[in-house]
Amino acid sequence: MKTKALLFALFFALLFIGCKSTEPKKANQLNSVSTSNNITIDEVQLLNNIKILASDSLEGRGFSKPGNYKAQQLIANEFKRLQLATVLENGYIQEFTTTYKGVRRQRMFPVKGKDKNDTNVPDTTVVGGNVIGMIKGKSDNVIVITGHHDHLGIRNGKIYNGADDDASGTAAVITIADYFKDKTPNHTLVFATVDAEEAGMHGSAYLVKNFPLGKENIVLNVNMDMIAHNDKNELYACGLFHYPQLKEPLTKVKSSIDLLSGHDNPNDKTMQNWTNSSDHRSFHKEKIPFIYFGVEDHKDYHKDTDTFENINQEFYVEAVKLIIQSIENYDTFLKTN
Numbered sequence: 145m146k147t148k149a150l151l152f153a154l155f156f157a158l159l160f161i162g163c164k165s166t167e168p169k170k171a172n173q174l175n176s177v178s179t180s181n182n183i184t185i186d187e188v189q190l191l192n193n194i195k196i197l198a199s200d201s202l203e204g205r206g207f208s209k210p211g212n213y214k215a216q217q218l219i220a221n222e223f224k225r226l227q228l229a230t231v232l233e234n235g236y237i238q239e240f241t242t243t244y245k246g247v248r249r250q251r252m253f254p255v256k257g258k259d260k261n262d263t264n265v266p267d268t269t270v271v272g273g274n275v276i277g278m279i280k281g282k283s284d285n286v287i288v289i290t291g292h293h294d295h296l297g298i299r300n301g302k303i304y305n306g307a308d309d310d311a312s313g314t315a316a317v318i319t320i321a322d323y324f325k326d327k328t329p330n331h332t333l334v335f336a337t338v339d340a341e342e343a344g345m346h347g348s349a350y351l352v353k354n355f356p357l358g359k360e361n362i363v364l365n366v367n368m369d370m371i372a373h374n375d376k377n378e379l380y381a382c383g384l385f386h387y388p389q390l391k392e393p394l395t396k397v398k399s400s401i402d403l404l405s406g407h408d409n410p411n412d413k414t415m416q417n418w419t420n421s422s423d424h425r426s427f428h429k430e431k432i433p434f435i436y437f438g439v440e441d442h443k444d445y446h447k448d449t450d451t452f453e454n455i456n457q458e459f460y461v462e463a464v465k466l467i468i469q470s471i472e473n474y475d476t477f478l479k480t481n
Contacts, residue, residue, distance in 0.1 A: 216293065
């Protein structure tokens with residue numbers, strides 16, 4: 145009898161421990177922590193792509209700089225390798241122009257011999273490029289998946305490689321496209337690495353205003369900016385304050401990462417408000433729902449130490465798998481016409 149009672153006690157103790165380990169640990173945690181999911185990706189290719197994008201050879205991918213144009217072509221070549229459909233008349237790159245005036249011109253594209261705050265400088269117009277591919281779904285409703293491929297370039301002789309910011313999001317866009325390439329989702333999936341985020345989010349603004357498939361067909365933007373460097377095993381899903389209807393699919397994600405909500409409430413003074421901090425802003429301004437995946441700022445943010453060597457590789461791979469699950473869940477959850 146004692147033995148049977150002991151076995152029952154042990155069984156319920158193990159059951160309690162097992163349940164407790166999958167319960168959310170934090171007040172703003174969305175997912176139940178799990179070490180298992182059914183997402184398989186090419187991890188080697190993912191890490192190779194972020195390493196190349198953050199390499200010195202691309203010189204920090206500064207907007208309108210040679211390294212940035214090289215990055216655009218590398219991404220376009222990856223989209224071609226994956227046989228993504230094009231949505232543009234001429235390949236995968238959507239060119240746009242931006243004109244800088246006065247102080248902003250002088251700070252972004254300085255004229256030699258002039259002070260950085262000098263307004264007496266001529267205007268300059270530069271050319272950027274978004275890289276866009278598509279997987280046709282069962283409907284014309286579109287989920288747009290974004291990350292920005294530009295960074296800060298070279299400053300004071302130092303290369304700002306931008307591994308986490310945002311080679312991580314750019315390489316993730318490619319890997320997510322690879323994951324879905326042999327599937328037929330309910331929604332049409334558009335994969336876009338956008339330009340000039342660091343220079344004012346001009347690329348995403350142009351993309352939304354000149355969306356090849358019609359802006360009115362976009363039902364969701366999933367944006368990724370800085371998803372590879374976190375020492376607390378935390379990834380944020382920002383946007384639920386504005387779009388609470390998007391919460392449920394995130395609660396069904398299985399990951400060893402703590403997926404947290406927050407950084408989107410203007411009344412919460414304990415957190416930075418990320419509502420306008422990256423390219424999802426361009427969609428939000430047009431009343432298009434968004435979820436922005438990102439980590440909090442770290443010691444290498446906007447420094448020349450944001451290199452491939454300083455990302456958390458295991459965290460990054462798991463973050464991409466988590467985001468893929470989220471997209472799959474939204475593809476099922478969101479209604480199509």
